[in-house]
Amino acid sequence: MLWRFHEVHHSIEEMDWIGNWRFHWFEVVVYRTMLYPLAAWFGFGVAAMFWYGVVNTLVGHFAHANLRWRIGPLKYIVNSPEMHIWHHTHPEAGPENRNFAITLSVWDWLFRTAYAPLRRDPRRLGFTGIEDYPRNVFTQMAAPLRRR
Numbered sequence: 423m424l425w426r427f428h429e430v431h432h433s434i435e436e437m438d439w440i441g442n443w444r445f446h447w448f449e450v451v452v453y454r455t456m457l458y459p460l461a462a463w464f465g466f467g468v469a470a471m472f473w474y475g476v477v478n479t480l481v482g483h484f485a486h487a488n489l490r491w492r493i494g495p496l497k498y499i500v501n502s503p504e505m506h507i508w509h510h511t512h513p514e515a516g517p518e519n520r521n522f523a524i525t526l527s528v529w530d531w532l533f534r535t536a537y538a539p540l541r542r543d544p545r546r547l548g549f550t551g552i553e554d555y556p557r558n559v560f561t562q563m564a565a566p567l568r569r570r
């Protein structure tokens with residue numbers, strides 16, 4: 423069910439920093455509902471959450487940027503364009519279910535979901551059926567609720 427909401431984000435067919443802000447609003451509700459109470463329980467304050475949001479957004483913009491930068495050994499810690507583009511790979515153009523990290527790629531390396539080949543560009547981004555996916559923001563917001 424959550425994939426249907428995350429599909430909005432994966433409907434980008436070219437990497438671009440602004441793609442970081444293409445997502446369904448319900449995803450934010452789900453993620454923040456899980457994160458904020460847990461962070462508060464561990465004692466993180468408002469300032470820590472603010473700076474988490476700033477760093478998360480900046481790394482997200484960087485990871486979605488259409489850059490051919492390689493960040494060397496930092497790729498084992500922080501997300502980057504060379505890794506995140508493979509998260510968006512169309513199933514016909516590369517492996518699926520890789521590079522889930524939003525900010526810290528170290529989790530992907532730890533859980534063996536990391537994929538960072540030397541070849542930078544998958545042939546195609548998106549998902550199966552993207553040709554029929556809605557194109558404007560309003561129809562994309564309704565797309566997860568439609569029957570298929």
Ligand SMILES: [Zn+2]
Nearest residue numbers: 431486506510
């Ligand atoms: Zn993305």
